[in-house]
Amino acid sequence: MTAIPVVRHQRAAIDRQQAIAGIFVMLGLVDIFVFGFLADKGDAVFTFTLTGAAVSVPNLNLAPGPVSEGLGALSIVLGLLYAGLKLTSLSRRLTAATVMLAFVVAFLCWCDAGRTPLPFVSLMQTTMLASIPLVLGALSGCLCERSGVINIAIEGQLLLGAFAGAVIASSFGSIWLGLFSGSIAGGLLGALLAVFAIRYVVDQIILGVVLNVFASGLTGYLYDQALVPYQNRLNSPNTFSSIKIPVLGDIPIIGPILFDSTIFLYITYVMVALVHIGLFKTRWGLRVRAVGEHPTAADTVGIRVLFTRYRNVILGGLVAGIGGASLTIGSVGSFGKDISSGQGYIALAAMIFGRWTPLGATGAALLFGFSVALANVLGTIGAPIPSDFLLMLPYVATIVAVAGFVGKSRAPKADGQPYVKS
Amino acid sequence: MSENLTGPGGNGPEHKAGPVEGPPGAEGSPGDTGPDAATAAQANVATSLLNAVLEGNSAVVTFLAIVTAIIIGGLLIAFSSPTVLHAWSHLFSAPGAAFSTAWAVAASAFSAMLEGAIFNPHTISAAFHGGSIAAIFNPLSETAVNATPLILSGLAVALAFRAGLFNIGATGQFIGGAMIAGWIGFAVHMPMILHVVVAVIGGFIGGSITGGFVGFMKARTGAHEVIVTIMLNYVMEFLILFLLGLAVFRAPGLPNPVSPPVDNNAMLPHLAGATLRINAGFLVALAAALAVGWLLNRTTVGFELRTVGANPNAARAAGMSPERTWITVMLICGGLAGLAGASVILGTDFALTPQIYGTYGIDAITVALLGRAKPGGVVLAALLYGSLNAGGVTMQAQTQIPVDITTVIQALIVLFVAAPPLVREIYHLRGRRNREGGQLLAKGWSS
DSSP states (O other), X not given: OOHHHHHHHHHHHHHHHHHHHHHHHXXXXXXXXXXXXXXXXXXXXXXXXXXXXXXXXXOEEEOHHHHHHHHHHHHHHXXXXXXXXXXXXXXXXXXXXXXXXXXXXXXXXXXXXXXXXXXXXXXXXXXXXXXXXXXXXHHHHXXXXXXXXXXXTHHHHHHHHHHHXXXXXXXXXXXXXXXXXXXXXXXXXXXXXXXXXXXXXXXXXXXXXXXHHHHHHHXXXXXXXXXXXXXXXXXXXXXXXXXEOTTGXXXXXXXXXXXXXXXXXXXXXXXXXXXXXXXXXXXXXXXXXHHXXXXXXXXXXXXXHHHHHHXXXXXXXXXXXXXXXXXXXXXXXXXXXXXXXTHHHHHHHHHHHTTTOHHHHHHHHHHHHHHXXXXXXXXXXXXXXXXXXXXXXXXXXXXXXXXXITTTOOOOTTTTOOOOOO | OGGXXXXXXXXXXXXXXXXXXXXXXXXXXXXXXXXXXXXXXXXHHHHHHHHHHHHTOHHHXXXXXXXXXXXXXXXXXXXXXXXXXHHHHTTTTOHHHHHHHHHHHHHHHHHHHHHHHTOOHHHHHHHHTTOOSHHHHHHHHHHHHHHHHHHHHHHHHHHHHHTTOOOOTHHHHHHHHHHHHHHXXXXXXXXXXXXXXXXXXXXXXXXHHHHHHHHHHHHHHOOOHHHHHHHHHHHHHXXXXXXXXXXXXXXXXXXXXXXXXXXXXXXOOBSSOTTSOOBHHHHHHHHHHHHHHHHHHHSHHHHHHHHHHHOHHHHHHTTOOHHHHHHHHHHHHHHHHHHHHHHHIIIIIOSOOTTXXXXXXXXXXXXXXXXXXXXXXXXXXXXXXXHHHHHHHHHHHHHOOOTHHHHHHHHHHHHHHHOHHHHHHHHTOOOOSSOOOOOSOOOOTTO
C-alpha cells in the first residue's frame, strides 16, 4: 500500500478516540438527566439471595437520583480524560468498561425505582443460560475463521444441533446420546461448509447464508412431517438437570450464578479454556493461525493447509452443535421451528466484537446474553421502557461496535480466501 | 423458467440417468441434438449445442442444479412421509409396494405443486360446468403474486452484488418500506390513484433510509455491511413490533398487534378482475427490473457501480469514489426492497403485522444468486421461486406435506448453482478444469 491510506488511517484513529470520548460524555449526560432527574420516587432495590439459600445477603437499596447523577459525573470526567490523555490500551479498555458499568447501574436504578425488587442472582443466571449457545457459537466461529474459513453457518449448526439433540434424546431415551448427536449434527453441517468452501471454492459468506436457509427448511420440514405427529416418541426428551459443584456452589451470589447449572455451562467453561489455550498457547494453534493469516507461507513450511481448514471447520461445527443441543435438552426440552431464532448471527457478531479471539468473543457473548436476560427481568418488574427496545439493544450495540470501538480489529488475513495451490 | 417444473414431476430420474438428453430443453432451442439432423448447417448447430451442454455452460449448470435440487427434494418427501415409512417396514414381504408408494407420494406432491403454481386441469372441466374462467388462471396469478416481492427484493440484493456489496438486509429494508407505505395507506387519506402512488413512493423512501444507513456506515466508518445489515434486520423487526404496540399504528379493538387496514384508494389495483390476486405490483416489479437493467448498463452511475464492484482500488485510481457509490447503491437497493414491502402491504396483506416480512429477505439472496445478479435472471428466478411458493401452499393443502420442503429445494438450487464444479462432477460434464466457483464475489471480511 502507498502512503495515502496510512495517513487516512491515522486521522481516522484520532477521530475515533474523540468520537468514543464524545460517546462517554453523552452516556454520562443521559445518566444524569434521564436516569437521575426523571427517575420515579422510591428506592431501587436489588436482592442477592435466592429463596432457600443457606447464606442470605442483605438487599441493596439505592436512591436513583444521587446514584445516577454521581455515576454520570464520573462518566463525563472519564470521557474528558479519554479525549485529552494518551492512554495505554489496558487503561482505555478499563475506562470503557467503567463507563458502561456506570451506565448499566444507573439504568437499572432508573428502571427499578419504586418497583418490585430486582432479583440480581436470577438475572445473572438467565444471562449465563442465554449466553451458552452464543459462546459456543462464537467459539465455532473463532475455530473456523482463524484457519481462514468464514463461518456464517453458525445459525444452521445451532439449529441442527438443537434438532438432533431433541430427537435422538427423545427416541433413545438418553440425554447423553442426545448431547453427542447434537454435536455430530453441527459437525456434519460444518463438514458440508468445509467441502463447499474448500473443495468447490464457493463464496463463503453466501455459502453460510444458504446453509442456514437449508438447515431452517430441513428442520422445519421434518418438524411438521415427523415431530408433530409423533410428538411423544420423537420430541419429548428429558432435560439435563442442574449439577451443583460442592463448596463452590455454596458461595453466596457467585455460587448459584457460576457453579450451579447444567452440564452445558461447565462444557462451555472447558471449551473456552481449550480453544483459547489451543489457539494461542500451543504449536497446533500457531499452525492454525498461520494457515488463516498466510496459507502460502504455511504451505511452504510443510503445514497441510486444506487439511487444517477441513479439520477446524468440522471442529467448529461440533462445538456449535453442543450449543444447539443446549437450546433443547439443556433448557426447554422439545424442539420448535427455528428455535435458534437468530442466535447464530448474534454469535457471529460476538466473535467479530471480540476481535476473533475466544476470550473477547466470550465477553461479547455474555454482554448479549445479559441484555436478553435484562429484557426478560425488566418485563416482569414493569420497567418504564418497552421491552422491544431492550431486545433491540444488542443489535444496536453491535452496529456501534463494528462502526467505532472495534474499527481497528482485523480479521485473519486470509479469512474467506480459498487456497488454491499454484 | 417455471416450465422446467414439468420435467422432474414426470421424468425426473431420467435426467439423472441420461444427462445428455435432458439439457437441450434448458436451451429452449428448437434444434435437435440427435443423429437425424438433416443438413450440415443443422449438424453444426447441433454440435455446438452439444458442446455447450457437455462443457456445462452456466445455463446448463443452472438447469441441472434445479433438476438435481428437485430430485433431492422428491427423495426427501418420498422417504419421510409416514405412509412410505410404513411401506418400507414391509419391504421384504412386498418389495414393490415400498417403491411404488414412495413414487406415488413424491409424484402427488409435485403434481399438487404444479396445480397450485401453473395450471390445474380440474378448473377447465369446472369452467365447462358453470365454474369461473378466472379460476383457470388462478395458479398463474398466484405465482405472479408470490414472485412480485421476490423480484423487487431480489433486485435489491442483485444490484448490491454488482457493486461488491452483500446486502443481507433486504428484510430490514422491506420492513422500512412496508411501515411507511402502510402508514400512508391507513393514516393519510387521499384521492384515488394519487394515494397509491404516494404510498408506493413512501415505501421506496422507507427502504431507502434503511438501506442508505448501511451504505453510509460502510462508507464513513468501514463497518462491514454484512454485520450492519444483519443487525439492522433485527432492529427493524423489533421496531415494527414496538410500533404496532403504539396507538398510532394499532388497529383499535383488536387483541393482536395489527395495524388498521389500508384505504381502498391505497390498494394496488387488480389486473385481471377481483377474484385473481394479481395486481399492479407485478408491473411495478417488472418496471423496476427494466430500470435496474438500464441503470446498470446504460448510465454512468451503473458503470461506476460495476467498476467499484469489480475492483474498488482501480475505481479509486480512476477518480471514482467507492464511498459515494456504496451510499448511492444502498439507497437504491434499500428502495427496491422497500418497494417489495409496499407491494405486499398494498397488494396482498393490506395491514401491518409483526410477521409481515416473512422470509422475503433471505429468499431475495437466493433469488439474486440464482439469477446471477442480472435483472433478467432475477425476474426468471423470482418466477421460479414464486411458483414453488405458490405450489407449496397447494401441496400442503392437498397432500399434507409441509410447505418447508420448498425452502429446502430453494436452498439446494442455490447451493448447486454456486458450485458449478460439483454439478459437473455429478453429471460427468467436461467443463473447464480450473476451479471457478464463487465467481460472483469472493472476498473476505476485509473488503
